[in-house]
Amino acid sequence: MERKVFAPLPINDQTCGWTQALSSRQANASLHGEHAADFVIVGAGYTGLSAARKFAELNPNAKIIIIEAQRAGEGASSRNSGYLVDSTLNDGHMSDTGLQQYREKYAFNKAGVDCVTQLVTEQQIDCDWEASGKFHATAVPAHEAKLQRFSELLQELELEHSLLGGAELSQRLGTDYYTQALWTAGGIMLQPAKLARAYIDILPANVTLYENSPVLTSRKQGADFLVSTPMGQVKTPQLLMAVNGFMASAGLKRQRAFPLTLSASMTRPLTDTEYQAMGSPKAWGLLSAQAMGATVRLTHDKRIMVRNTAEVWPSMNMSADHLLQRKVKHLKGLKRRFPQLGDDLFDSCWSGITCISGNNAQVFDRLESKLLVAGCYNGGGIGLATLFGEQMAYMASGQMTDTIAMIQARPKPSPLPLQPILSWGVRLRLIRDRYIARNEN
Numbered sequence: 001m002e003r004k005v006f007a008p009l010p011i012n013d014q015t016c017g018w019t020q021a022l023s024s025r026q027a028n029a030s031l032h033g034e035h036a037a038d039f040v041i042v043g044a045g046y047t048g049l050s051a052a053r054k055f056a057e058l059n060p061n062a063k064i065i066i067i068e069a070q071r072a073g074e075g076a077s078s079r080n081s082g083y084l085v086d087s088t089l090n091d092g093h094m095s096d097t098g099l100q101q102y103r104e105k106y107a108f109n110k111a112g113v114d115c116v117t118q119l120v121t122e123q124q125i126d127c128d129w130e131a132s133g134k135f136h137a138t139a140v141p142a143h144e145a146k147l148q149r150f151s152e153l154l155q156e157l158e159l160e161h162s163l164l165g166g167a168e169l170s171q172r173l174g175t176d177y178y179t180q181a182l183w184t185a186g187g188i189m190l191q192p193a194k195l196a197r198a199y200i201d202i203l204p205a206n207v208t209l210y211e212n213s214p215v216l217t218s219r220k221q222g223a224d225f226l227v228s229t230p231m232g233q234v235k236t237p238q239l240l241m242a243v244n245g246f247m248a249s250a251g252l253k254r255q256r257a258f259p260l261t262l263s264a265s266m267t268r269p270l271t272d273t274e275y276q277a278m279g280s281p282k283a284w285g286l287l288s289a290q291a292m293g294a295t296v297r298l299t300h301d302k303r304i305m306v307r308n309t310a311e312v313w314p315s316m317n318m319s320a321d322h323l324l325q326r327k328v329k330h331l332k333g334l335k336r337r338f339p340q341l342g343d344d345l346f347d348s349c350w351s352g353i354t355c356i357s358g359n360n361a362q363v364f365d366r367l368e369s370k371l372l373v374a375g376c377y378n379g380g381g382i383g384l385a386t387l388f389g390e391q392m393a394y395m396a397s398g399q400m401t402d403t404i405a406m407i408q409a410r411p412k413p414s415p416l417p418l419q420p421i422l423s424w425g426v427r428l429r430l431i432r433d434r435y436i437a438r439n440e441n
């Protein structure tokens with residue numbers, strides 16, 4: 001393996017509403033001096049933390065090190081919208097092959113949901129878990145056919161769902177913005193930062209987590225890997241790269257996985273008057289029927305979250321000034337749905353980096369005999385990152401599982417064009433999708 005130089009590095013804004021809602025946590029030490037470990041993991045999101053926990057359980061005498069550039073868990077794993085989902089919106093393939101492919105994809109996502117469910121139950125994790133399902137909705141009657149076709153597909157697979165419209169839908173959501181929605185029973189809404197924090201809290205004693213320690217380079221030294229941060233180095237026979245959106249920055253999967261920068265805002269809790277004016281609906285989570293339409297949530301503590309931007313952003317994280325501009329877009333999205341609300345309700349706005357591939361496939365690979373890489377969950381990473389992390393731990397322990405076999409049988413990310421064609425191609429696609437979703441963001 002040639003020497004890899006990591007750039008750009010993550011620099012998180014400190015304005016994520018989910019993280020701000022948590023109590024503050026003392027940072028772990030950063031990496032200083034020379035160390036050695038049996039297993040080193042770069043990146044402390046759901047993937048890295050799950051891999052470390054499971055590897056430590058499987059190998060109680062092993063020494064495991066996680067190296068995190070920023071604060072652990074505060075990348076995409078705390079910044080996401082908190083939808084843990086089994087079914088994904090589909091245009092309705094009704095051919096036998098299409099149905100079979102969807103069934104397999106569903107089983108795969110469900111394995112991720114089950115993995116998180118088991119962990120949350122066993123460890124009694126408090127992450128505002130709400131098994132209330134999710135909505136796929138449209139505000140444009142011409143887009144309703146897509147929901148109808150999706151309903152037929154779910155019917156075929158015997159997955160519980162219902163189509164709602166009119167007064168019933170307005171009452172359920174507290175807005176009459178949407179013309180139709182498809183509700184599926186399978187979705188779980190949660191507080192992502194609480195889940196990430198819990199993954200840190202339950203790390204076994206044989207795991208050492210270093211924070212604020214960006215990995216700058218990694219290279220092979222004999223049979224080992226040597227991973228370097230500004231102040232320290234770790235030698236290990238086995239390395240897992242769990243950096244997700246920073247995969248290409250780490251020189252990995254450059255032509256297969258691509259980072260996108262998303263942004264979201266969240267309101268303060270609504271007052272009783274504001275909430276009652278909406279008809280006091282129960283908490284809900286809604287995804288647009290269009291790729292670039294807004295994701296909107298009403299949380300159990302009566303906050304509204306709006307996420308309606310996705311961009312190619314070479315420096316990855318956004319500055320405070322850029323976030324202010326995004327907040328204007330989030331406010332437009334909020335006011336479209338809830339025109340009665342004031343203009344100053346957002347008390348947080350943040351950006352986060354997600355990783356996509358051209359064909360919605362994930363990365364779960366052994367690049368060299370002892371170099372592992374997992375990530376690229378295409379927006380569905382709460383379940384899959386937890387699952388992939390655990391299964392990487394089995395792989396690193398030399399154990400084969402049925403789940404590894406299932407993951408390995410899934411499609412691999414398709415090759416992407418070279419830069420700069422790739423970035424421009426993605427930008428054009430986003431412009432097209434934004435235009436289609438112009439009334440839904």
Ligand SMILES: Cc1cc2nc3c(=O)[nH]c(=O)nc-3n(C[C@H](O)[C@H](O)[C@H](O)COP(=O)(O)OP(=O)(O)OC[C@H]3O[C@@H](n4cnc5c(N)ncnc54)[C@H](O)[C@@H]3O)c2cc1C
Nearest residue numbers: 043045046047069075077080081083215244352380381382
């Ligand atoms: C705004 C947003 C909304 C989303 N909504 C959803 C959703 O509703 N449901 C869902 O399932 N998924 C969603 N996702 C995707 C989901 O958050 C991710 O797929 C998941 O968090 C990936 O976990 P991870 O551990 O692989 O990556 P991350 O959580 O990104 O962790 C990677 C870690 O690597 C660290 N790192 C990077 N480079 C280095 C380096 N050089 N040295 C050391 N550390 C490094 C980063 O700081 C980071 O902490 C969303 C993502 C975003 C951004």
